[in-house]
Amino acid sequence: MxxxxxxxxxxxxxxxxxxxxxxxxxxxxxxxxxxxxxxSGIGGGPVRAPKKGRPVVLTTLDGEIEEAPRIECGISEFDRATGGGFVRGSALLVGGDPGIGKSTLLMQAAAALSRKGHRVIYVSGEEAIAQVRLRAQRLSAADAGVLIAAETNVEDILATLAEGKRPDLVIIDSIQTLWSDMAEAAPGTVTQVRVGVQAMIRFAKQTGAAMVLVGHVTKDGQIAGPRVVEHMVDAVLYFEGDRGHHHRIMRTVKNRFGPTDEIGVFEMSDKGLREVTNPSALFLGERNAKSPGAAVFAGVEGTRPVLVEVQALVAPTSLGTPRRAVVGWDSSRLAMILAVLEAHCGVRLGSHDVYLNVAGGYRISEPAADIAIAAALVSSLASLALPHDCVYFGEISLSGAVRPVGHTGLRLKEAEKLGFQTAVLPTGSAELPKGLSGRWTQIESLTDLVARIAGSKQVGRAANDMD
Missing domain, CATH: 2.20.28 (Rubrerythrin, domain 2)
Structure with a gap:
C-alpha cells in the first residue's frame, strides 16, 4: 500500500x-x-491525469484602457482614500483598533450609498441586529434602507446574498467571526479566516458587487490572520487614531485601482465621523508660535500635502543612560539624527533626555521630516523659538548632507495657503513653484541648519544688548 x-x-x-x-x-x-x-481537504480531489491546457490570446500593452466602474459614496474623504469610490467586483479590507470607528464609518458610507438608490447589505458577526439598529439611529441612518443581518456562517451568508437583486455593496463585520462547514477549525483561526475571505472574494468577482471586509488588528497594529489575506484583496485600508484625540485617519497601504499612501481625515463627534477637508488647519490649530522646540513639517500623504507640528524637549539628565521617548515617529530614525548632530555638527546630546512628539496624534512615515526634527531638537537645546512662519522638510544622510525630497511644489503651496512665508528646504530641490511670494532658504548640509539657528540666537542677543 x-x-x-x-x-x-x-x-x-x-x-x-x-x-x-x-x-x-x-x-x-x-x-x-x-x-x-x-x-484531500479544501481544493483536493481525486487523482487523475492532468488536463491538456489550451492556448490563451496574447496581446500588447498599447491597447485601449477601460476605467474601473466606481461607486462614490458621497463622503469625500472616504472616496479619496479608496481612490475615487468603491470599484465594482473588488474586495476591500479595513483594519483598525477596537473602538476606533470602523463600524461607524462603514455604516455612514452604507447609508449614503443606500440613499442614492444602491442596494447595500450589512452583515454583522459581532453585534446583534438591535445593536446595529441602535448605532444607525445615533448616526441618523435608520431611514436609509440599508439591509442588515447577523450571521457568521459563510454558506448562509452567500445564500442570503444570492437571493433577490444583486447587491451593490456588501459589508462583512468582521472576517474573524466567519466560519465555514468546509474547514474543521474554530472561528478566527487561520484556516477559517482564509476560507471565509476566499468565498467572499469569489462572490464579489462573480457578481460584480463591491465587498468590504473588516479585520481585527494585533498588538503590533497588523491585521490579524494570515498575511495572504492582504495579498488576496484589492485594497487595504488602516483606520488609525488616538482615543485621546477626536480625529481619525484612514490610510491606504494597498490599492490596485488607485494611489497608495493616500489618507482621509475624519473627526469624531456625537453624530458620528465628520470629514475634515483641511487637515493641516486641524493639526496646527493649537500651535504656540513662541515655544522653543516646535517646528512645522510640510509633509505629503499620497497626493495630499499636510502640515503638522513637531515638538521636541531636550532636558539635562543625571542618569547614566539618557532617555529617548518618541510618539508619532520612528525611534530608530531619531537615534540616527541624534548621532549625525553630534558627529558632524558638534551638538552634544549624550547627557540630555530627548522627548519627541508629533502634535495631534498624527504619525509621520516619510523621511522628509528629518530637517524638521533636527530643527526642533536644536531649538529646544538652545531654548530659542523658531520663526513662526517657517516650514521645514528634507532628508538627512549619515554624512550630514541634506537630500532633496519629492513634491516640493505641493508642500510650498500648502504652506503659503496657511500663511507660512518662509521655508527651509534642501539645495537642488526640483519643482519650485513660480508666482509664490514666500522666501525659500536652501541648505546643503545639517551644519547649515544649525548655524542658521545659532546665528538667529546671536542676533537676538545683540538686539537685547542694544535695548
Missing part, C-alpha cells in the same frame, strides 16, 4: 516544510505550521 503523502505548510506565508517545526523558516512566525494532505 502506498504511503500517504503529507505536507507541512505555514498558514501565514505558505512555505512548505518537510517536517513539523515550531517556527517557520520563511516568515519567522511561531505555531503556524499545520500538516495538510495535498490530495
Amino acid at each position: 502506498a504511503k500517504t503523502r503529507t505536507q507541512f505548510i505555514c498558514q501565514n506565508c505558505g512555505t512548505v516544510h518537510s517536517r513539523w517545526a515550531g517556527k517557520c523558516d520563511g516568515c519567522g512566525a511561531w505555531n503556524t505550521i499545520i500538516e495538510e494532505d495535498p490530495t
Whole structure:
C-alpha cells in the first residue's frame, strides 16, 4: 500500500516544510505550521491525469484602457482614500483598533450609498441586529434602507446574498467571526479566516458587487490572520487614531485601482465621523508660535500635502543612560539624527533626555521630516523659538548632507495657503513653484541648519544688548 503523502505548510506565508517545526523558516512566525494532505481537504480531489491546457490570446500593452466602474459614496474623504469610490467586483479590507470607528464609518458610507438608490447589505458577526439598529439611529441612518443581518456562517451568508437583486455593496463585520462547514477549525483561526475571505472574494468577482471586509488588528497594529489575506484583496485600508484625540485617519497601504499612501481625515463627534477637508488647519490649530522646540513639517500623504507640528524637549539628565521617548515617529530614525548632530555638527546630546512628539496624534512615515526634527531638537537645546512662519522638510544622510525630497511644489503651496512665508528646504530641490511670494532658504548640509539657528540666537542677543 502506498504511503500517504503529507505536507507541512505555514498558514501565514505558505512555505512548505518537510517536517513539523515550531517556527517557520520563511516568515519567522511561531505555531503556524499545520500538516495538510495535498490530495484531500479544501481544493483536493481525486487523482487523475492532468488536463491538456489550451492556448490563451496574447496581446500588447498599447491597447485601449477601460476605467474601473466606481461607486462614490458621497463622503469625500472616504472616496479619496479608496481612490475615487468603491470599484465594482473588488474586495476591500479595513483594519483598525477596537473602538476606533470602523463600524461607524462603514455604516455612514452604507447609508449614503443606500440613499442614492444602491442596494447595500450589512452583515454583522459581532453585534446583534438591535445593536446595529441602535448605532444607525445615533448616526441618523435608520431611514436609509440599508439591509442588515447577523450571521457568521459563510454558506448562509452567500445564500442570503444570492437571493433577490444583486447587491451593490456588501459589508462583512468582521472576517474573524466567519466560519465555514468546509474547514474543521474554530472561528478566527487561520484556516477559517482564509476560507471565509476566499468565498467572499469569489462572490464579489462573480457578481460584480463591491465587498468590504473588516479585520481585527494585533498588538503590533497588523491585521490579524494570515498575511495572504492582504495579498488576496484589492485594497487595504488602516483606520488609525488616538482615543485621546477626536480625529481619525484612514490610510491606504494597498490599492490596485488607485494611489497608495493616500489618507482621509475624519473627526469624531456625537453624530458620528465628520470629514475634515483641511487637515493641516486641524493639526496646527493649537500651535504656540513662541515655544522653543516646535517646528512645522510640510509633509505629503499620497497626493495630499499636510502640515503638522513637531515638538521636541531636550532636558539635562543625571542618569547614566539618557532617555529617548518618541510618539508619532520612528525611534530608530531619531537615534540616527541624534548621532549625525553630534558627529558632524558638534551638538552634544549624550547627557540630555530627548522627548519627541508629533502634535495631534498624527504619525509621520516619510523621511522628509528629518530637517524638521533636527530643527526642533536644536531649538529646544538652545531654548530659542523658531520663526513662526517657517516650514521645514528634507532628508538627512549619515554624512550630514541634506537630500532633496519629492513634491516640493505641493508642500510650498500648502504652506503659503496657511500663511507660512518662509521655508527651509534642501539645495537642488526640483519643482519650485513660480508666482509664490514666500522666501525659500536652501541648505546643503545639517551644519547649515544649525548655524542658521545659532546665528538667529546671536542676533537676538545683540538686539537685547542694544535695548
